[in-house]
Amino acid sequence: MATVLSVSGSPSASSRTQRLLRHLDDRLLAQGHDVIALDVRTVPAEALLGADFRHPAIVEAAELFARADGVVVATPVYKASYSGVLKALLDLLPQYALAGKTVLPLATGGSTAHVLAIDYALRPVLSSMGAAHIVQGWFTLDQDITVRDDGSLAVASQADEALARVVDQFSAALGRSPLLAAAG
Ligand SMILES: Cc1cc2nc3c(=O)[nH]c(=O)nc-3n(C[C@H](O)[C@H](O)[C@H](O)COP(=O)(O)O)c2cc1C
Numbered sequence: 001m002a003t004v005l006s007v008s009g010s011p012s013a014s015s016r017t018q019r020l021l022r023h024l025d026d027r028l029l030a031q032g033h034d035v036i037a038l039d040v041r042t043v044p045a046e047a048l049l050g051a052d053f054r055h056p057a058i059v060e061a062a063e064l065f066a067r068a069d070g071v072v073v074a075t076p077v078y079k080a081s082y083s084g085v086l087k088a089l090l091d092l093l094p095q096y097a098l099a100g101k102t103v104l105p106l107a108t109g110g111s112t113a114h115v116l117a118i119d120y121a122l123r124p125v126l127s128s129m130g131a132a133h134i135v136q137g138w139f140t141l142d143q144d145i146t147v148r149d150d151g152s153l154a155v156a157s158q159a160d161e162a163l164a165r166v167v168d169q170f171s172a173a174l175g176r177s178p179l180l181a182a183a184g
Pocket residue numbers: 010011012014015016017018076077078079080081108109110111112113114141142
């Protein structure tokens with residue numbers, strides 16, 4: 001099975017994007033994939049804002065990308081685009097950090113006006129980083145994601161079903177990945 005890097009691009013300490021992503025990680029784990037979580041908000045700000053390519057946290061993040069067969073990139077929509085912290089991290093990775101990899105782009109947002117942010121903003125960046133295959137992404141409205149008082153997560157059923165579909169398509173695409181096929 002594949003190694004999947006699951007990247008949350010939210011700077012928020014109570015991020016719905018991050019909670020949703022970890023919920024989707026469970027589905028990938030159940031399908032037999034190894035899943036490694038990376039929350040951009042845990043990368044030291046001085047490394048991100050100082051463009052410190054040699055900072056151990058940036059070197060480690062680059063290694064995680066290099067090891068992965070597939071990458072899930074999830075971002076909140078901020079100002080009609082992906083988050084600034086996500087871009088700050090992507091800017092510090094090698095130009096072709098996604099070469100040969102299968103990528104699933106996801107976004108959460110407050111307004112359906114920005115449902116296409118994945119396609120007009122995030123997808124071109126992922127493509128420029130050499131992604132071999134960017135599967136269909138999904139935008140989830142923040143109001144469809146609820147963190148209950150006990151800390152558990154509830155996702156509106158239509159949104160959850162749609163997300164399960166794109167995760168399964170990603171999983172199937174990973175199975176057809178040229179990198180995995182070459183590894184036997
Ligand atoms: C600074 C800021 C800017 C935002 N800009 C947008 C926007 O342009 N379009 C949109 O649909 N939602 C926007 N939102 C709403 C967030 O995308 C949405 O609540 C998201 O689910 C937050 O995810 P998070 O909890 O992981 O940070 C914005 C929220 C913040 C805090």
